[in-house]
Amino acid sequence: MPDSAVTFAPLETARFLLRPLRAGDAAELHRLVNDWEVAKTLARVPFPYPRDLADEWIASTAERIAANEAYHLAIARREDDVLVGCCGLTRDREDRSAELGYWVGRRHWGQGIAPEAAGRLARWALANLDIDRITASALVDNARSATVLARIGFRETGTGAQDFLSRGGAMPVRIFEAGRADLAPAPAAAVPSPEPAPGGKPILLVAAVGLIDPDNRVLLARRPEGKPMAGLWEFPGGKVHPGETPEAALIRELKEELGIDVTEACLAPFAFASHGYERFHLLMPLFLCRRWQGAVTPLEGQALAWVRPQKLAEYAMPPADVPLVALLRDFL
Ligand SMILES: Nc1nc2c([nH]c(=O)n2[C@@H]2O[C@H](COP(=O)(O)OP(=O)(O)OP(=O)(O)O)[C@@H](O)[C@H]2O)c(=O)[nH]1
Numbered sequence: 066m067p068d069s070a071v072t073f074a075p076l077e078t079a080r081f082l083l084r085p086l087r088a089g090d091a092a093e094l095h096r097l098v099n100d101w102e103v104a105k106t107l108a109r110v111p112f113p114y115p116r117d118l119a120d121e122w123i124a125s126t127a128e129r130i131a132a133n134e135a136y137h138l139a140i141a142r143r144e145d146d147v148l149v150g151c152c153g154l155t156r157d158r159e160d161r162s163a164e165l166g167y168w169v170g171r172r173h174w175g176q177g178i179a180p181e182a183a184g185r186l187a188r189w190a191l192a193n194l195d196i197d198r199i200t201a202s203a204l205v206d207n208a209r210s211a212t213v214l215a216r217i218g219f220r221e222t223g224t225g226a227q228d229f230l231s232r233g234g235a236m237p238v239r240i241f242e243a244g245r246a247d248l249a250p251a252p253a254a255a256v257p258s259p260e261p262a263p264g265g266k267p268i269l270l271v272a273a274v275g276l277i278d279p280d281n282r283v284l285l286a287r288r289p290e291g292k293p294m295a296g297l298w299e300f301p302g303g304k305v306h307p308g309e310t311p312e313a314a315l316i317r318e319l320k321e322e323l324g325i326d327v328t329e330a331c332l333a334p335f336a337f338a339s340h341g342y343e344r345f346h347l348l349m350p351l352f353l354c355r356r357w358q359g360a361v362t363p364l365e366g367q368a369l370a371w372v373r374p375q376k377l378a379e380y381a382m383p384p385a386d387v388p389l390v391a392l393l394r395d396f397l
Contacts, residue, residue: 073130076138078185081178083138083152086126090139093148095146097170104231106207107168112231126153134192140169140182143148149173152182154190161188161381165201167213179210184217188248192290193368196380197245201228202238211239218247227331245294246343269345272311274319274327274352275335276361278371281397284361285380286322286366298370298380300351300389311350319357322365326358336392340385347385351393 074085083170085268086094095116095394098104106111111118122137129135132219137153167183187199201219203210205277211221227236241363260361276284285298301322305314340347370381374397377390 068393073136073138076185076189077114078181079141081149081182082146083186084140084141085130086123086137086139086151088120090148091116091123094123094139094151094240095119097148097150097172097181099233100171103168103172105229106204106210107166107231108167108202108229110226110231119320133194136186138186139165139308142177149178150182152179152186154186154284156194156196156388161195161197163194163196163199165199179213180216183213184248187217187243188290188295191245191248192288192295194296195381196296199243199248201241201243203313204229205237205239210337212240212243215269217243217347219243221245266341266346268304268342270311271302271347271349272289272305272315272352273300273316273349274315274332274354275300275393277353277397280371280373282371283377283393283397285286285370285372285377285382286363287370289365289367294380294383298382302349312352315352322363322368324362324364327354327356331356335396336389338385338389340383342385351389 073085075082077134095114098107098110099112099114101112104110104114120288126135126137129137133156135153135155139148140150140152140222141148150167150173152165153168154163154165165187166184167179169178173285180293190196202225203214204226205211215221220243222242223240225238227238227242228234229236237364267354282300286301288295288297288299290296299317302315303318303322305311309317312332315332316327319325331354333354335353336351338349338351340349344368359370370380372393375392382390
């Protein structure tokens with residue numbers, strides 16, 4: 066399945082750039098991390114921290130990004146590229162999860178850097194890697210780190226023990242976890258134009274389409290970072306605006322999102338989803354379409370995939386789509 070991070074484009078936050086580490090970062094990285102107050106909070110960092118290890122570590126991070134295994138990045142100030150710390154994610158492919166870690170140099174503490182950087186990396190990962198959850202741990206004696214995780218949206222799930230190189234043995238840790246629902250945008254953004262519904266959830270009418278190419282493959286689009294359920298794959302489409310028919314909404318959405326022209330006659334009603342989400346009830350007619358004009362182009366920067374019917378189940382999709390996928394697979 067496609068991951069969109071073979072070469073890593075830096076992630077921006079309000080104040081920082083999360084970018085691959087470079088050989089030239091080694092001296093500053095060593096200066097910041099070779100500090101007992103920092104090293105004692107990190108499981109895999111020895112203390113004292115040998116200068117050569119900074120070079121080796123930086124070289125290894127590039128290899129692991131290229132292999133799509135781990136993303137250990139510099140947190141660099143946007144205005145002057147000064148390194149203030151690092152944050153990273155290590156994937157567990159089988160478990161569809163990743164482990165988050167971060168540290169900030171002592172001279173840069175107290176500015177809210179860790180939640181800004183680690184939060185961005187976590188949201189990016191859920192939107193762009195094929196993972197469903199992110200785990201993290203904090204030493205029981207590191208209340209500051211637990212606060213960072215809570216600010217990002219992590220839930221505490223238990224306690225455990227972890228080996229800490231700097232402490233010379235196993236130490237008690239608090240364990241945290243976050244999934245898509247935990248790291249969703251602020252509730253205001255997550256509520257999709259609710260209509261008043263006394264005594265119940267608002268019904269949201271969304272029109273979607275299974276575009277089918279001449280090889281009988283179906284187009285899926287990935288929900289981008291910043292939207293609820295970011296990272297899940299879905300059928301192209303969108304909300305039906307007041308006064309619009311589902312067909313007109315689809316024709317508009319397909320032009321806006323994919324740059325293609327579709328006529329109503331080419332939209333064949335196929336099935337519908339009716340699914341209760343936490344804040345609304347989704348009613349989503351799914352049309353099928355085999356004919357359109359123009360080349361399918363991801364105009365909103367979304368990842369696209371043409372997927373064979375038998376492979377559809379390998380793509381993580383919103384829960385409302387699961388029955389549709391089964392129907393579509395049988396039909397195609
Ligand atoms: N287009 C589409 N939306 C789906 C599918 N499955 C599903 O649950 N949905 C939900 O239906 C809603 C679609 O709304 P949308 O795409 O217009 O809106 P959005 O939340 O992306 O925000 P937007 O208004 O900023 O575009 C979202 O809540 C989305 O999660 C699907 O297969 N295709």
